[in-house]
Amino acid sequence: MSLLESTNRPQDLRRLSRTELETLARQIRTFLVTNVSRTGGHLGPNLGVVELTIALHRVFDSPTDPIVFDTGHQSYVHKLLTGRRDQFSGLRQADGLSGYPARDESEHDWVENSHASAALSWAYGMARAKQLRHEDGIVVAVVGDGSLTGGMAWEAMNNIAVADDLRLVVVVNDNGRSYTPTVGGIADQLSSLRTDRRYEQVLDVVKRSLSATPIVGGPLYDVLHGVKSGLKDVLSPQGLFGDLGVKYLGPVDGHDVLAVERAMLQAKSFDGPVIVHCITRKGMGFPAAEEHEEDNFHAVGKIDAITGEPLSPSSDRSWTGIFGNQLVRLASDRPELVAISAAMIHPTGLAPFQAAFPSRTFDVGIAEQHAITMAAGMAAQGLHPVVALYSTFLNRGFDQLLMDVGLHHAGVTFAFDRAGVTGPDGPSHHGMWDCSLLAMVPGLELAAPRDERRLEEALARAVDVQDRPTALRYGKYSVPEDLPAVSSVDGVDVMRRDSTTDPVLIVAYGPGVQIGLAVAEQLSHQGIAATVVDPVWALPHNPALVELARGRQLVATIEDGLIEGGLGSGVAQLCADAGVSAPVRNFGVPKDFWAHGSRDEVLAACGLTPEAVARSITEALLALDPAAVPAAEVPSQTR
Numbered sequence: 001m002s003l004l005e006s007t008n009r010p011q012d013l014r015r016l017s018r019t020e021l022e023t024l025a026r027q028i029r030t031f032l033v034t035n036v037s038r039t040g041g042h043l044g045p046n047l048g049v050v051e052l053t054i055a056l057h058r059v060f061d062s063p064t065d066p067i068v069f070d071t072g073h074q075s076y077v078h079k080l081l082t083g084r085r086d087q088f089s090g091l092r093q094a095d096g097l098s099g100y101p102a103r104d105e106s107e108h109d110w111v112e113n114s115h116a117s118a119a120l121s122w123a124y125g126m127a128r129a130k131q132l133r134h135e136d137g138i139v140v141a142v143v144g145d146g147s148l149t150g151g152m153a154w155e156a157m158n159n160i161a162v163a164d165d166l167r168l169v170v171v172v173n174d175n176g177r178s179y180t181p182t183v184g185g186i187a188d189q190l191s192s193l194r195t196d197r198r199y200e201q202v203l204d205v206v207k208r209s210l211s212a213t214p215i216v217g218g219p220l221y222d223v224l225h226g227v228k229s230g231l232k233d234v235l236s237p238q239g240l241f242g243d244l245g246v247k248y249l250g251p252v253d254g255h256d257v258l259a260v261e262r263a264m265l266q267a268k269s270f271d272g273p274v275i276v277h278c279i280t281r282k283g284m285g286f287p288a289a290e291e292h293e294e295d296n297f298h299a300v301g302k303i304d305a306i307t308g309e310p311l312s313p314s315s316d317r318s319w320t321g322i323f324g325n326q327l328v329r330l331a332s333d334r335p336e337l338v339a340i341s342a343a344m345i346h347p348t349g350l351a352p353f354q355a356a357f358p359s360r361t362f363d364v365g366i367a368e369q370h371a372i373t374m375a376a377g378m379a380a381q382g383l384h385p386v387v388a389l390y391s392t393f394l395n396r397g398f399d400q401l402l403m404d405v406g407l408h409h410a411g412v413t414f415a416f417d418r419a420g421v422t423g424p425d426g427p428s429h430h431g432m433w434d435c436s437l438l439a440m441v442p443g444l445e446l447a448a449p450r451d452e453r454r455l456e457e458a459l460a461r462a463v464d465v466q467d468r469p470t471a472l473r474y475g476k477y478s479v480p481e482d483l484p485a486v487s488s489v490d491g492v493d494v495m496r497r498d499s500t501t502d503p504v505l506i507v508a509y510g511p512g513v514q515i516g517l518a519v520a521e522q523l524s525h526q527g528i529a530a531t532v533v534d535p536v537w538a539l540p541h542n543p544a545l546v547e548l549a550r551g552r553q554l555v556a557t558i559e560d561g562l563i564e565g566g567l568g569s570g571v572a573q574l575c576a577d578a579g580v581s582a583p584v585r586n587f588g589v590p591k592d593f594w595a596h597g598s599r600d601e602v603l604a605a606c607g608l609t610p611e612a613v614a615r616s617i618t619e620a621l622l623a624l625d626p627a628a629v630p631a632a633e634v635p636s637q638t639r
């Protein structure tokens, strides 16, 4: 039985020798590469925290000492060491292991939110609660260098710095990268701590003097490490953390279990909050990951476990790529066009723009709030910023969009990628809230393109709007062949019309158009005629929808987004205000936190499939007027 197989709870770690720990680390790395290459997931980040996580669970007594992971994508090793080794074959799959901490999986898991920079606030709150309730336990937060570029982290640090009565250890997992190298002054400060020459010179002297005596194994090794981590105390620089008055230990070699352990033991002995600065390498131990310049295998699909080559060839057409290439074309004769990313240049498709216009591309770190308000500032001075974010991360910057961009009628364009149901990244990653949020922004114009051509046309229009915010949304699903309209009514594309008196009108957005067309086809087999329209520009609602809805027996709306407050509910309001008598049924993502699974599985769970929508429409029509549906063909499920 391997050491990994005999490690089923943190306590099992504490009897291991240094050699056994190093063997265990190797076995964990082999396990991660073997399994995550089969399922996909955050391989690089987890390869970088093997020793760090082993040391964490040797020194701290989880769950009495809660361990909180920032973003949580680097918690696979934690899951391995807390009894979930046998569940990794189902990683990020429906009813399988979550790719993030999950409280229903283990008492050792606390934070399920995958939005970065929140761990320190979680930890502060938990530690304060323990202090007020006179409970034992030290709260430990593991936060990456990238997550430290998020503003929330410093809101928490501001409080942590003066909370001498709290038992709180912040482990900085500093691999120097987010996806690409982490940017900004914080990254520079961390880097200067990593490469403090005084520390390295003194350490060399110590090493040389100690090497004069024969290495006697454990004790001498400990002495060296004791000196090493002790040295840092002596030299602890007045940088990033020192100036705030927070105790700092490090930098520690994050791949040396005993060095990390010693620093954590030291941290544990202190009163008040302590920073332990660990230097790690993303993708450590897997050459394909270590050498992967773009992102060190931050998040991979199914790959070859030796070469790292993707096993499922990614489609050469993606919404992300279409957006990125069109933006380059538009920027070539629009010098005012600039692009902004929150540490996700490649994932949001801005790499071609950065290559073509490096001085007009801005990676601000994981700082969506700053990114959006900075864009308002740029627009106020005559630029036209394009802010590229994942839809779910708009949540983080909504006030900035509403009050800094919207209130000031700023000509800023937002490209919301991963809009709609995403799938494997679970509830905090579905891009399901953007339409409901954007519907609240006065003047904002939102396009939900159904195909490549509509995306390119929408972006071309958006970047020329200078007096209000514009936005586009598209997701992590395949790009259909172009879907031409059969006609147009005042800007609303008519995708299918059986006759002008069709009893059903389907108003569909983005990927909902393909669903709507499939629904209409199914309804036609039951003798129910449906017209399908796509407004393309979803906000503000096109008043032509009112006349299109008037006289119908039923109006159905279909969107890949939250039903409550979404596009469809706006259409219902529009029709009600105009006195349209037809009832409006909204189909979308019901208000809930939808667990991870494939996109299709989650959509099915939401009832957002052609079959489910067609059945609902048939039932609604039957309820309204049994004669409306030729009885002979109603699907059995509706009886």
Ligand SMILES: Cc1ncc(C[n+]2csc(CCOP(=O)(O)OP(=O)(O)O)c2C)c(N)n1
Binding pocket: 045, 071, 073, 074, 114, 115, 116, 117, 143, 144, 145, 146, 147, 148, 173, 175, 177, 178, 179, 182, 282, 298, 342, 343, 344, 366, 368, 393, 396
């Ligand atoms: C608010 C927010 N913006 C963007 C992301 C996307 N994202 C996931 S992990 C990551 C990089 C995290 O870097 P770091 O904290 O250094 O962790 P590492 O992956 O290096 O371990 C980013 C940008 C996110 N999860 N949350």
Ligand SMILES: CC(=O)[C@@H](O)[C@H](O)COP(=O)(O)O
Binding pocket: 071, 073, 114, 298, 299, 347, 418, 422, 425, 476
């Ligand atoms: C953890 C995180 O926020 C991202 O790394 C996310 O997992 C990436 O998702 P995509 O695979 O859709 O780019």
Ligand SMILES: [Mg+2]
Binding pocket: 144, 145, 146, 173, 174, 175, 176, 177, 178, 182
């Ligand atoms: Mg990092």
